Amino acid sequence: MKQGFSFYDLDHDSVLAIWDDLWMESEWGDVLFAAMEYYQPVVRKRVDGTFHGTNPVCCLAVSGARCRENSRSEFSGRPRSGRVSHGTNAKGSLRPGRLVHGQVGVAGPEAEPVPSASEAPDAALGRYWPVMQRWIDRVDNWCHADGLSGMYSRLLAADPTTVMPVLERWNMDKALWPRRVSIVSLIHYTGKNAVFLPPDEVLPMVDRCVEDRRQPMQKAVGWVLREMWRAYPEVIEQYLKGNAARIAPSAFTRAIERMDPGARKEMRASATKAVA
Numbered sequence: 535m536k537q538g539f540s541f542y543d544l545d546h547d548s549v550l551a552i553w554d555d556l557w558m559e560s561e562w563g564d565v566l567f568a569a570m571e572y573y574q575p576v577v578r579k580r581v582d583g584t585f586h587g588t589n590p591v592c593c594l595a596v597s598g599a600r601c602r603e604n605s606r607s608e609f610s611g612r613p614r615s616g617r618v619s620h621g622t623n624a625k626g627s628l629r630p631g632r633l634v635h636g637q638v639g640v641a642g643p644e645a646e647p648v649p650s651a652s653e654a655p656d657a658a659l660g661r662y663w664p665v666m667q668r669w670i671d672r673v674d675n676w677c678h679a680d681g682l683s684g685m686y687s688r689l690l691a692a693d694p695t696t697v698m699p700v701l702e703r704w705n706m707d708k709a710l711w712p713r714r715v716s717i718v719s720l721i722h723y724t725g726k727n728a729v730f731l732p733p734d735e736v737l738p739m740v741d742r743c744v745e746d747r748r749q750p751m752q753k754a755v756g757w758v759l760r761e762m763w764r765a766y767p768e769v770i771e772q773y774l775k776g777n778a779a780r781i782a783p784s785a786f787t788r789a790i791e792r793m794d795p796g797a798r799k800e801m802r803a804s805a806t807k808a809v810a
Contacts, residue, residue, distance in 0.1 A: 547661065554665050557672060566672065570681040573662070580659055581688040659692050667700055673711045676750050679718070686719035691730050698735075705739045714754045717743055721761045729765035736762055737773060744780050755781070756788025764792065774801060778808035 541552055553569045560566070666685060673679045690697040701719055704712035720736050722728040740758055743751050763770035774781070774789060781789070783805075790801045 550661060550665055554669075557669050563675075563678070566669075566678050567681070569669075570678075570685065573666075574681070574685055577659075577662060577685050577688045580662075581692045659689060663689050663693065663697060667697075670704070670712050670715060673715070675711075676714070676753075679711045679715050679750075683715050683718040684723050686715065687722050687730075690719055691722070694731075702739065705742055710748055710750060713743060713746065714750050717758050718754050721758055729761055733762060733766050733769045733773075737769075741777070744777060744782075744785070747782060749784075752782045752785040753788065756785035759785070759789035760792055763789065771797075771801070775804045775808075778805035781805075 541549060544552075553572070556565050557569050662685075666682075666689070669682055673682060686697065686701070690701065701716045705716035707713050707716075717736075717739050720731055720739065722730065736758065740755055743755055746752070746755075759770055759774065770789070774786065778786065778801075786801075786805055790798050793801065
């Protein structure tokens with residue numbers, strides 16, 4: 535895992551195809567992290583023109599150590615088929631610019647194929663979503679789910695007509711991780727414009743998950759309501775008061791944790807009255 539071969543000198547479509555193959559087939563959860571670490575800043579750059587930090591670097595020894603440790607105990611590591619081997623030559627060894635299971639190319643920032651300024655954003659985003667939407671099939675822990683949601687939220691903001699119908703379908707799915715992703719993707723993780731959708735688009739999807747008592751779902755419900763409150767306090771407070779009897783205590787507590795002490799006390803009183 536410490537050494538490998540870079541494939542970043544290839545064109546964008548080839549790089550994406552390799553990451554897609556690795557995501558869908560690798561038995562290593564860290565490979566999924568590497569794909570997200572590479573594409574999160576790239577996708578964000580294409581959507582809103584921002585690019586924080588250095589160019590994306592595929593390196594397994596980077597941030598997110600706690601998240602990685604948690605996911606290692608949960609990731610099943612079951613690929614859809616057998617061993618993956620890209621670009622072997624006649625002798626069976628790797629050619630430069632390719633990968634095999636457990637090996638990841640580490641490239642410096644100067645080698646990264648960051649989308650060119652001449653490429654239309656719609657063209658760039660149009661290549662990501664058809665591939666990345668199927669990455670949900672390999673997700674079986676909250677850390678991979680939320681990392682993927684961070685990319686989906688940017689793609690949703692860029693092309694809601696294409697992305698939202700898929701999230702709505704996942705929202706009605708009984709499977710845990712597609713359902714969690716369907717609402718976590720409605721909010722950006724960072725930035726002053728983290729909330730980019732109006733309540734009338736977000737609340738119906740959250741409401742379908744309110745009575746799903748699985749812990750990852752309740753944490754997601756509370757987080758989305760909390761972030762929406764920051765942008766639409768009156769609407770969210772009205773929703774919380776009207777649905778206090780349905781919302782799990784853990785989700786309700788998270789939803790109100792950013793309110794001032796007086797407002798939190800009032801909201802807790804309304805919740806107590808609702809369940810009495």
